[in-house]
Amino acid sequence: MRAVGFYESLPIEDERSLVDVEIARPAPEGRQLLVQVKAVSVNPVDTKVRRRGGSTDGTPKILGYDAAGIVVETGPEVSLFKAGDAVFYAGAIDKPGTNSEFHLVDERIVGPKPATLDFAAAAALPLTSITAYEALFDRLLVNILPGGAAPILLIVGGAGGVGSIAIQLARRLTDLTIVATASRPETADWCRELGAHHVIDHAKPLAVEYAALGLDKPAFVFSTTQSDKHFAELAEIIVPQGRFALIDDPGPIDVSLLKRKSASLHWEFMFTRSLFATADIEAQHRLLKHVADLVDQGAIRSTLTEVFGPVNAANLRRAHAFIESGKARGKVVLAGF
Numbered sequence: 361m362r363a364v365g366f367y368e369s370l371p372i373e374d375e376r377s378l379v380d381v382e383i384a385r386p387a388p389e390g391r392q393l394l395v396q397v398k399a400v401s402v403n404p405v406d407t408k409v410r411r412r413g414g415s416t417d418g419t420p421k422i423l424g425y426d427a428a429g430i431v432v433e434t435g436p437e438v439s440l441f442k443a444g445d446a447v448f449y450a451g452a453i454d455k456p457g458t459n460s461e462f463h464l465v466d467e468r469i470v471g472p473k474p475a476t477l478d479f480a481a482a483a484a485l486p487l488t489s490i491t492a493y494e495a496l497f498d499r500l501l502v503n504i505l506p507g508g509a510a511p512i513l514l515i516v517g518g519a520g521g522v523g524s525i526a527i528q529l530a531r532r533l534t535d536l537t538i539v540a541t542a543s544r545p546e547t548a549d550w551c552r553e554l555g556a557h558h559v560i561d562h563a564k565p566l567a568v569e570y571a572a573l574g575l576d577k578p579a580f581v582f583s584t585t586q587s588d589k590h591f592a593e594l595a596e597i598i599v600p601q602g603r604f605a606l607i608d609d610p611g612p613i614d615v616s617l618l619k620r621k622s623a624s625l626h627w628e629f630m631f632t633r634s635l636f637a638t639a640d641i642e643a644q645h646r647l648l649k650h651v652a653d654l655v656d657q658g659a660i661r662s663t664l665t666e667v668f669g670p671v672n673a674a675n676l677r678r679a680h681a682f683i684e685s686g687k688a689r690g691k692v693v694l695a696g697f
Contacts, residue, residue: 361385362697363460364673365420369413372680377410380673381420386456386464387433393441393467394433395449398479399695400458400671401426401664402679403487403521408609409453410680423676424458425451425631427465428473428482438467440645446473448648450487452634459671461697468641469634471648474655481662484691485525488663489651490630490644492526495605499626500580502534507601510576512537514597516566517585518556519547521691522607524663526582531555532659539570539578547689554663562586566593578602588613598623665690671697 363383370377388394406423415421428448431441441447449470451458473482496502496513505511513530517523518540530538531554540551541562548559560569570578577599583590588610595617598604604618605626615625633641654660666682669675671694679692 361461363420363422364671364676365422365459366410367415367418367420369411372407372410372677372684375677378423378673378677378680379420383420383422383460385462388435388438388464390435391437391439391467392435392464393431393438393447393470395427395429395447395463395465396432397427397429397458397461397463397671397697399428399483399693400424401483401487401691401693402676402683404683405453405487406457407680407683422456422459424460424463425453426483426485426487427451427458427463428479429463432462434467440467441470441472446479447471448473448482448486448652450490450630450644453631454635459676466634466641467645469644469648471645472652474652476656477662480667480693480695481664483693483695484521484662484664485651485655486648487630488521488525488691489529490647491522491607491628492529493647493651494630495522495582495607495626495628496526496529496534499605499628500582500603502530502536502580505579506599506603509579509599509602510537511535512539512575512578513580513582514570514578514594515540515556516562516581516583516587516590516594518542518551518554518559519689520584521663521688522584524550524554524690525660526584527551527554527556528660532654536580537575539573539575541566541569550689562590566590567596570597581605584608586610592617595621595623663690664693666692668692668694670694
């Protein structure tokens with residue numbers, strides 16, 4: 361079957377950084393689904409894994425952590441899906457990725473595709489939805505205010521893939537006042553369109569920008585990008601006993617800045633449940649089903665902004681380069697083979 365992979369870690373400008381390959385079609389076991397992939401999206405984690413190292417056994421490494429498609433075969437222990445079901449999911453970081461015509465995935469981290477979305481729009485949602493949902497409700501516990509704090513959530517990087525869905529989930533599922541950061545007029549408008557009550561510029565001193573709003577200090581801070589650059593100011597901004605979550609891979613940060621406020625720090629990684637096969641791994645199936653229901657009810661929308669054509673090495677190299685530029689708004693998707 362057709363796939364896109366890589367053998368060595370190379371700059372994305374190099375044509376060998378991602379190449380078209382032929383690999384064997386796998387067969388499902390246990391609770392696995394074999395999914396015919398109809399669309400994939402590209403996330404920062406794809407570019408990070410590509411840059412960290414290549415193949416060690418001479419076989420191509422296949423990236424891709426978002427997919428929407430159709431179940432074509434099921435393992436003998438599958439109970440949640442059947443052949444013919446349309447699904448969407450974010451896969452597992454320790455397994456071959458979704459940049460292939462057919463893909464194996466554990467049914468417990470798979471959701472039913474939103475019926476109102478095509479495959480491309482659906483593929484934009486899983487990884488970012490899981491990340492944002494877990495960060496908000498499992499890590500920050502945004503439905504429980506710390507120490508009588510004001511119900512305010514500050515999202516750093518509101519126009520990115522995770523920020524775009526976090527704004528929507530927080531707006532639809534909580535009563536929080538949402539403050540997002542963005543640095544360009546078009547990304548600030550995007551944040552407001554998705555539901556942010558206020559937008560401030562993270563290219564300027566954040567503490568000054570936030571103070572100008574005249575709001576109480578936020579109970580919750582969700583940093584999706586450049587956490588090391590903004591950490592000291594975010595520690596200043598957050599309310600005493602507040603909760604701080606991040607998802608990126610920052611340089612050194614001085615966590616002692618949170619001590620005097622008894623603020624807690626949470627590092628969200630949406631692959632943890634699949635990587636360790638945690639006892640609550642099926643929570644991701646329920647989470648994605650909830651997201652699909654919200655989409656079909658019109659409560660939230662896909663954050664798809666760019667379709668880069670079919671899944672092939674040339675288009676994926678272009679998508680990786682776009683993600684690495686830091687200029688992406690929402691999600692980039694490839695559809696078809």
